[in-house]
Amino acid sequence: xxxxxxxxxxxxxxxxxxxxxxxxxxxxxxxxxxxxxxxxxxxxxxxxxxxxxxxxxxxxxxxxxxxxxxxxxxxxxxxxxxxxxxxxxxxxxxxxxxxxxxxxxxxxxxxxxxxxxxxxxxxxxxxxxxxxxxxxxxxxxxxxxxxxxxxxxxxxxxxxxxxxxxxxxxxxxxxxxxxxxxxxxxxxxxxxxxxxxxxxxxxxxxxxxxxxxxxxxxxxxxxxxxxxxxxxxxxxxxxxxxxxxxxxxxx
Amino acid sequence: xxxxxxxxxxxxxxxxxxxxxxxxxxxxxxxxxxxxxxxxxxxxxxxxxxxxxxxxxxxxxxxxxxxxxxxxxxxxxxxxxxxxxxxxxxxxxxxxxxxxxxxxxxxxxxxxxxxxxxxxxxxxxxxxxxxxxxxxxxxxxxxxxxxxxxxxxxxxxxxxxxxxxxxxxxxxxxxxxxxxxxxxxxxxxxxxxxxxxxxxxxxxxxxxxxxxxxxxxxxxxxxxxxxxxxxxxxxxxxxxxxxxxxxxxxxxxxxxxxxxxxxxxxxxxxxxxxxxxxxxxxxxxxxxxxxxxxxxxxxxxxxxxxxxxxxxxxxxxxxxxxxxxxxxxxxxxxxxxxxxxxxxxxxxxxxxxxx
Ligand SMILES: Cc1ncc(C[n+]2csc(CCOP(=O)(O)OP(=O)(O)O)c2C)c(N)n1
Ligand code: SF4
Ligand SMILES: [Mg+2]
Numbered sequence: 001x002x003x004x005x006x007x008x009x010x011x012x013x014x015x016x017x018x019x020x021x022x023x024x025x026x027x028x029x030x031x032x033x034x035x036x037x038x039x040x041x042x043x044x045x046x047x048x049x050x051x052x053x054x055x056x057x058x059x060x061x062x063x064x065x066x067x068x069x070x071x072x073x074x075x076x077x078x079x080x081x082x083x084x085x086x087x088x089x090x091x092x093x094x095x096x097x098x099x100x101x102x103x104x105x106x107x108x109x110x111x112x113x114x115x116x117x118x119x120x121x122x123x124x125x126x127x128x129x130x131x132x133x134x135x136x137x138x139x140x141x142x143x144x145x146x147x148x149x150x151x152x153x154x155x156x157x158x159x160x161x162x163x164x165x166x167x168x169x170x171x172x173x174x175x176x177x178x179x180x181x182x183x184x185x186x187x188x189x190x191x192x193x194x195x196x197x198x199x200x201x202x203x204x205x206x207x208x209x210x211x212x213x214x215x216x217x218x219x220x221x222x223x224x225x226x227x228x229x230x231x232x233x234x235x236x237x238x239x240x241x242x243x244x245x246x247x248x249x250x251x
Numbered sequence: 252x253x254x255x256x257x258x259x260x261x262x263x264x265x266x267x268x269x270x271x272x273x274x275x276x277x278x279x280x281x282x283x284x285x286x287x288x289x290x291x292x293x294x295x296x297x298x299x300x301x302x303x304x305x306x307x308x309x310x311x312x313x314x315x316x317x318x319x320x321x322x323x324x325x326x327x328x329x330x331x332x333x334x335x336x337x338x339x340x341x342x343x344x345x346x347x348x349x350x351x352x353x354x355x356x357x358x359x360x361x362x363x364x365x366x367x368x369x370x371x372x373x374x375x376x377x378x379x380x381x382x383x384x385x386x387x388x389x390x391x392x393x394x395x396x397x398x399x400x401x402x403x404x405x406x407x408x409x410x411x412x413x414x415x416x417x418x419x420x421x422x423x424x425x426x427x428x429x430x431x432x433x434x435x436x437x438x439x440x441x442x443x444x445x446x447x448x449x450x451x452x453x454x455x456x457x458x459x460x461x462x463x464x465x466x467x468x469x470x471x472x473x474x475x476x477x478x479x480x481x482x483x484x485x486x487x488x489x490x491x492x493x494x495x496x497x498x499x500x501x502x503x504x505x506x507x508x509x510x511x512x513x514x515x516x517x518x519x520x521x522x523x524x525x526x527x528x529x530x531x532x533x534x535x536x537x538x539x540x541x542x543x544x545x546x547x548x549x550x551x552x553x554x555x556x557x558x559x560x561x562x563x564x565x566x567x568x569x570x571x572x573x574x575x576x577x578x579x580x581x582x583x584x585x586x587x588x589x590x591x592x593x594x595x596x597x598x599x600x601x602x603x604x605x606x
Binding site: 082 | 340447459
C-alpha cells in the first residue's frame with residue numbers, strides 16, 4: 001500500500017501541549033517536514049524561546065537549546081560561529097523577537113548571520129496569558145490593553161519584517177500565514193527557502209508567520225482562521241518582502 | 252619562553268588563546284577595551300575561531316552561551332556596568348551547567364560610576380550575581396602574571412566543573428604593564444566538549460534547557476550544583492599567606508588591594524611591626540578554613556578593600572567570632588597608596604596594644 005501521509009521523522013511522537021487551533025503545532029510540523037526534505041536533521045540545532053513554544057524540544061527531534069527571552073539571535077550567532085557546519089534556526093514569538101529581542105534580532109540580521117529565523121506573530125503574548133504584544137492590532141483588547149490598543153498611548157503594530165528587510169545582511173524575508181491549506185503550503189515553501197539559504201551560505205533569512213491564537217483572541221478556531229485574513233493580514237500584508245537570492249522558492 | 256611586557260588586559264587575551272579559547276564576544280567599555288581589541292587582532296582571524304563585537308553585553312553573553320552549547324572554549328569580558336547586563340546570561344549558563352569564562356575589569360560604582368579601579372563588585376561576583384540559587388567560581392588575581400595564570404586555570408576549572416568562572420580583576424590590573432611569562436602553547440586542535448550540541452549525528456537528539464514545569468526536577472539541578480560547590484570548597488580553594496608566621500595583626504585583602512597592602516606591610520616590617528597578610532585567590536569558594544586556621548595564632552585582623560566592606564562579611568563568617576576585625580576601605584575608584592594603608596596598620600597596631 002502506498003503511504004501518502006506520515007509523521008515527519010524530525011517530529012517526535014509526542015502529544016502537543018498547544019491549544020486546539022493554535023498555529024504553533026502546524027508550524028512545528030511543516031518545519032520538521034522541511035528539515036526532513038533537506039536531509040539536515042543530524043546537523044540542525046534549534047533555539048526555542050520562552051513563550052508558548054518553550055517546550056519545542058519535546059517535539060522537534062533535533063538538538064535544541066533554550067534561549068533566554070529575546071536572545072535567540074545572539075545564541076544562534078554563538079552556535080553558528082562556533083560550529084559553522086551546523087544549521088541553526090531560532091523559533092521566536094512576537095514578544096520575543098519584536099519587543100525584548102529587537103536589538104539581538106536586528107543586529108544578527110545586519111551582520112548577515114547565516115541563520116534562519118522562524119517568527120511566530122500571533123499578536124499577543126500567548127504564554128503569559130494574552131497581554132499586549134508589539135504586534136497587537138490597533139483597537140484590539142488584551143489583558144494589558146483592556147480598552148483596546150490606542151496608537152497614541154501604546155504605539156502601533158510593529159512591522160519587524162519590513163524593518164529587517166532594510167538591513168544589508170538579510171537575504172530573504174517573507175510573511176506567510178497558517179490559516180488555510182493553501183497558506184500552509186506557502187508557509188512551508190518559505191520555510192524551506194529560508195533553510196536552503198542557510199545551506200547555501202547566503203546570510204540571515206526570516207519567515208514571519210501569522211499564527212492563530214484562538215485562546216487569547218477569545219475566538220473559535222474557525223473564527224481565528226478567518227480573523228487572520230480579515231484583520232491581521234491587512235495590517236501585516238502577506239508576501240515576499242525581500243529576496244536577494246535571485247532564486248524562486250524551493251520546489 | 253621569554254618574558255613579555257604586556258598590559259593585564261592583553262595578558263588575559265593571550266592566555267585565553269593559549270588555553271584554547273576559540274570564541275570571544277565583547278562590547279567596548281573602559282577599562283577593559285585592550286582585551287576586546289587584543290582578541291579582535293589575535294583571535295578573530297585564526298582558523299576555526301570567532302570574534303564578534305556584539306551590540307550589547309547582553310548579546311555578548313548570549314553568544315558565549317551559544318558557543319558553549321556548541322562545545323568550544325569561550326570567553327567574554329567587560330567592566331562593572333556591562334557585567335550587570337550579563338547577569339541574566341550568567342544565570343542561564345549556571346543553570347545549564349555550561350562552561351564559560353567571564354572577565355570583569357571592575358570599576359567604581361554604583362551606576363555609571365567611575366572608570367578607575369575598584370573592588371565594588373565583590374558581592375555581585377561571589378553571590379551568584381543574577382537570579383536563582385547558584386554560584387560562580389570567582390578568581391581574584393593580584394598581578395599581570397597572575398591574571399595570565401588564572402586565565403588558563405579558569406578554562407580548566409570551568410570545563411572540569413561545568414560552572415562559569417568569573418575573573419574579578421580591576422581597572423588598574425587590566426591597564427598596567429608588567430613582564431609576563433606564558434607557560435602554555437595554544438593547542439593545535441582546540442578541545443571540543445563531549446556533550447556539545449552539534450546535531451544528532453549517530454546519536455539521539457539532545458536538548459539543553461532550564462525551564463521545567465516540575466519543581467522537583469529543578470530541585471535536583473540545584474542539589475547537583477550544590478554538590479559540585481561542596482567539591483570546589485574542598486578541592487579548589489587558593490590563597491596566599493604572606494608573613495603570617497609571627498604576625499600579630501593580619502591584613503586580609505584581595506587583588507590589587509592586596510598588592511597595595513603588601514607595600515605597606517613591607518614598610519611596617521621595616522619599622523618593626525609584626526604584620527602579615529592573608530590573600531584569598533579564589534574569592535568563591537572562599538578559603539574560610541585557611542583563614543580560620545590563622546586565628547589560632549593571632550586574634551587581630553584588618554580587612555582592607557577598595558569598597559565600603561564586602562569581603563569583610565566572608566572574613567567574619569570564616570573567623571566565626573574568633574577574631575577582632577577592623578576595616579579600612581576606599582570606594583568610588585579612589586586608589587589608596589601604601590603609605591595610607593601603612594598609617595592605618597600602624598594606628599590599629601598600637602590601638603590594639605600589639606607592640
Ligand atoms: C526576561 C523575561 N521577561 C519576561 C518573561 C516572561 N515571558 C515568558 S514568554 C513571554 C512572552 C511570550 O510571548 P511571545 O514571544 O509572543 O510568544 P507566544 O507565547 O505568543 O508564542 C514573556 C513575557 C521571561 N520569561 N523572561
Ligand atoms: S495560548 Fe495561543 S499561542 Fe499559546 S498555545 Fe494557546 S493558542 Fe497557541
Ligand atoms: Mg506571541
